[in-house]
Amino acid sequence: MSLTRTRRRGRTAAALLALMGLALLLSAPPSTASAGAAGQRSGTAGQRSGTAGQRSGTAGQRSSQPAHDPAMDQLSWLIGASARAPLSAAEIEQHVARQFLTAVGGPASVNQLLAELGTLTLQQVQFSEPDLVHAIVASSKVGTLEIELQTDTSGLIMIVLPLGVSQVAAPRSWHELDMRLRALAPEVSFAAMTMGPERGCRLVHGVSAATARPLGSAFKLYVLGALGHTIARHKASWNTGLAVHEQWKSLPSGVLQNLPAGTGLTLRQYADYMISLSDNTAADHLIHFLGRDAVQAQLFRFRNRSAERDIPFLTTRELFALRSADYPVLADGYLAGSRAQRTAELAALDRIPLSRLSGWTRPEMINQIEWFASPEDICRAYAGLWRENAKPGMSGIGGALSINDGGIGLDRARYPLVWFKGGSEPGVLTLNYLARASDGQITVSSVMLASPGSAFNEAAIAEEALALARGGILLASR
Numbered sequence: 001m002s003l004t005r006t007r008r009r010g011r012t013a014a015a016l017l018a019l020m021g022l023a024l025l026l027s028a029p030p031s032t033a034s035a036g037a038a039g040q041r042s043g044t045a046g047q048r049s050g051t052a053g054q055r056s057g058t059a060g061q062r063s064s065q066p067a068h069d070p071a072m073d074q075l076s077w078l079i080g081a082s083a084r085a086p087l088s089a090a091e092i093e094q095h096v097a098r099q100f101l102t103a104v105g106g107p108a109s110v111n112q113l114l115a116e117l118g119t120l121t122l123q124q125v126q127f128s129e130p131d132l133v134h135a136i137v138a139s140s141k142v143g144t145l146e147i148e149l150q151t152d153t154s155g156l157i158m159i160v161l162p163l164g165v166s167q168v169a170a171p172r173s174w175h176e177l178d179m180r181l182r183a184l185a186p187e188v189s190f191a192a193m194t195m196g197p198e199r200g201c202r203l204v205h206g207v208s209a210a211t212a213r214p215l216g217s218a219f220k221l222y223v224l225g226a227l228g229h230t231i232a233r234h235k236a237s238w239n240t241g242l243a244v245h246e247q248w249k250s251l252p253s254g255v256l257q258n259l260p261a262g263t264g265l266t267l268r269q270y271a272d273y274m275i276s277l278s279d280n281t282a283a284d285h286l287i288h289f290l291g292r293d294a295v296q297a298q299l300f301r302f303r304n305r306s307a308e309r310d311i312p313f314l315t316t317r318e319l320f321a322l323r324s325a326d327y328p329v330l331a332d333g334y335l336a337g338s339r340a341q342r343t344a345e346l347a348a349l350d351r352i353p354l355s356r357l358s359g360w361t362r363p364e365m366i367n368q369i370e371w372f373a374s375p376e377d378i379c380r381a382y383a384g385l386w387r388e389n390a391k392p393g394m395s396g397i398g399g400a401l402s403i404n405d406g407g408i409g410l411d412r413a414r415y416p417l418v419w420f421k422g423g424s425e426p427g428v429l430t431l432n433y434l435a436r437a438s439d440g441q442i443t444v445s446s447v448m449l450a451s452p453g454s455a456f457n458e459a460a461i462a463e464e465a466l467a468l469a470r471g472g473i474l475l476a477s478r
Contacts, residue, residue, distance in 0.1 A: 070155035071133040072125075075147065078160065079122055079137065085114035097156045102259065117142055117162060127412055134412070150403065159276065163407045168463050170471035174205045177471050181207055184461050184468075185429075185449035189213050191375030192472035195386065195434075195442040201379035204443075204476040212306035212372040213448035216423020217253070217278045218430045219310075219371035221381045226290050226298040227271055228388040228397050236289075238268035238396045244281075248288050249354055250317040254279025257354075268396050275421060276403035280316035287315050302381040306372040312343040314371070320357040321349040323364045335368055363427025363452050370428070375446035382419065382434045382444050401434075408433055408470050415473070426455035429462070431469045437477055445472030 077095055081087055092107040101107060118141030126134040131151045139145050142162070150159035171177035181188050191209035193201045203209055230236050246261040256265075256279050265273075267289070273282035287295055292313050299307035314322075322331045330349075334342055373381070389397040398419070406420035419434040429449045436442045447469045449456070 069128060069130040069133075070151045071131050071149055072128055074151055074155070074157050075122075075133050075135060075149050078147075078149065078157075079120045082114050082117060082120040086111040087114070095157055097152060097158050105258070117145075120145075120147075146407075148404070159403060161404060168467040170467050170474055172471075174475060177205075177468055177475065178207055180464065181447070181468055184464060185451050185456070186453070187213065187450040189375050189446075189448040190468070190472065191379065191444070191446050192476040193376070193379040193444045193446075194476060195379070195383055195444065201376065201383055201444065203376065205472070206375065209375045210305070212309065212374045212377065213430065213450050214366045214370035214425075214428045215373055215430055215448075216370075216425050216428045217280070217283075217316075218373070218378070218421050218423040218432055219313075220274050220278065220283050220423075221378070221385065221421050221432075222298045222302065222304070222310075222313075222371075223283055223286050223290070223295055224271060224275060224397060224400060225302055225381060225385055225388070226295045227267060227286055228385065228394060229298060229301065230290055230294065231267070231396075232388060232391055232394055236267060238266065238271075238393075240267045241265070242267060242270060242285060242289055245285065245288070247350065248281065248284050248315075248317070250280040250284050250315070251320055251354070251357055251359065252280065253277065254281050256281035256285075268399075271396060271400045272403060275400040278421075278423070284315040284317055287313070302377070302384045304373050304377045304381070306374065306377065309372045311339060312346060314346075314369075315350075317354070317357070318346055318349045319369065320359075321352045322369050323360055324358045325349075325352050325356050327360075327364065331365055331369055335365075361426055362455055363425075366425070366427045366450060366452055375432075375448060378432045378446045379444040382432075385419075386434070386442070406431065406433065407466055408435070408473075409466065410435060410470060410473065414438055424456075424458065427451040427453075429456055429458065429465060431465055433469055433473065435473045441477060443473045443476045445469045445476070447472070 074095060081091070087107070087110070089107040092110050093101065096110060101110070117139045119139075121138040122135060123138055123144070124136040126136065126146075128134070131153075133147075133149050135147050135149075137145050137147050139162075146163040148159065148161040148163065149157065152158045171180060177190070181190055188207060189209060189211045190207040192204045192206070194204060195201055231238060241264050244256060244259045244261050244263040244265065249257045251257065254273065254277055256273055267286070270282045270286050273279035274286060295313045296307070296311050299310055299313070304310070322334055334345055337345065385397050385401070388394050401419035401421065402417060404420060405418040406422055408418055408420065410418060412418075415435045415437055417436040420432065422429075422431045424430070427450060431447045433445045434442065435445070447465050449461070449465065
């Protein structure tokens, strides 16, 4: 079971949920071996000239970029190719990074995605840069979609995110937001907060804003923070290599678990996978590389007021083990132990073969075995990441967080920068956004939903949760 599901919105939400595995097939940065030239590439998503957090111009200005930019060229190819699918392997390999194709199962996976989407027709380019384009397209099988397409420095596709176009209006008042929020889940927390000149958080409006909820994959913000802290102190660099370890692989979400052991990636690429695709194997590799203590220290550095509940800080593989291997016996024994005993038990959890692990369909101890933070904690984490990202050489943080905007549906002329990290599992859904407006105001909106007794129908509530998150930004920006 995925620890996060994002990009689900619009009247086609149910169809997109069914397509989720396919919709992510093109959603990962290439490794250093991509297309035979990536080993010499000068950058990845986080290294773009004028990083996501520093790009000049508005969305309206971006849309005037010339159509011969690599990203626009690849979008044109994708739209044309959708009418000719299935495509030859040779054609696909000319447009999509080779390493990524290996991870997802080859060109057949691309053809499967194209078959599910049907013929695409371009309706509107929302904005474009040489390596990034957002456009609205019509799909003959799914309906109206937003396409986010990104290319690497060799001009190969490294990200394509097909997103439904939201039909749910954002709330027009805080009272309306509160009423709609409480109707979604038995346990809810929400905060809309602004970040001031010193990048501290000021609460504009909240519902149980200081109450911690299970995070799902949003815990990866703390792993990213720990990575940034390590790099800023010159103990590693974004280009430091880290091979894929068989014993560090986890279950999806993500694709890195499909790569052969020994495949080389950089820390920047692990970060991009972890955040944009919520790759669980990427997160676990970074936790092992940094050390569990380093990630736990980041909880306190970012002033997570529920930090004690997050120690020992689990890898995703360890969570899968506790939730699926001899459940609930193993989980009950883990909870009964002291912190020291739980920490000692992790080594045994890590030895459980991946083949014995699986997902689950109902909430399993979501308020006991998880990662925890409140909406206010999330804002403080974003504030810390923002400060770190502003330091020389640290733009990889903002690069990773801005690849996927989580389907928030904001006017990018008004909000040219969006950071996103969400998370979900049965009974858990969190959506966490940072948006910088064109006037410089920074707003954080965090929606946290928990249902210990029964799983959500995510196809029914995800679009509404997105509308509430968007409403938090819009209302706080008035």
